[in-house]
Amino acid sequence: MELNYVQLSNAISQNNISIVQLSQEIAEYMITQATQLSQLKLLLNNSVNELNNSLYNQYVKQTYIIQQLNVVDANLNAYQSTVNSVNNIQNQSISTLQGQVSSLINQVASLQNQIGSANSQIYSQQLQINSLSSQLGSIQAGTVVLTTGADCDGQYYLVCNTAHTICFGARSASINGSCN
Known part of the structure; x- marks a missing residue:
């Protein structure tokens, strides 16, 4: 089929129009893609920045927590040291x-021994007192008085009656008379 010049021109014109339209569509598509890529890049940058900020915040929090744990650990060590000191003191x-307590027990035992010894001495003295009482009871007199005077050189003596005395004192109880 042969084409004449007019038909050929018309076909070329139509093709040119199609090429122009295609070029415009390609250009619009590239612009759209470039815009989308730019927006995507912006979103990615924002996401990266947010992630970096989040990681930095986490690092700051972790650093703070580590510092607090160190403080707590130091306080625990100090507390343990105090507890150990208190235990040592206790x-x-x-x-x-x-x-x-052992010393007091020994002192009590010693005092008990001393009390026993004193009781023995008291018992012995009581026996002596009983013996003296018995001896004094055997003296026959109206009134017996323990006193001092020139009759026994200032020593103690018992007045049996007006004629007889028994002396006691530093002179080892010399007898100057009897009450018989």
Whole structure:
């Protein structure tokens, strides 16, 4: 089929129009794609920035937490040291108190021994008193008086009656008379 010049011109014109339209569509598509890519890049940058900010905030929080844990650890160490010191003091106090209690027990035992010895002496003295009482009871007199005077050189003596005395004192109880 042969084309004449007019038909050929018309076909070329139509093709030119189609090429122009295609070029415009391609240009619009590229612009759209470029715009979308730019928006996507912006979104990605924003996301990256947000992620970086989040990571930095997490780092700051973790650093703060680590610092607080270090403070808590130091406080726990100080508390443990204090507890150990208190335990040592308590142990020393218990040992000291045990020593004091043992010393007091020994003192009580010594005092009990002294009390026993004193009771023995009291018993012995009571026997002597009973013996003296018995001896005094055997003296026959109206009134017996323990006094001092020139009759026994200032020593103590018992007045049996007006004629006889019994002396006691530093002169080892010399007898100057009897009450018989």
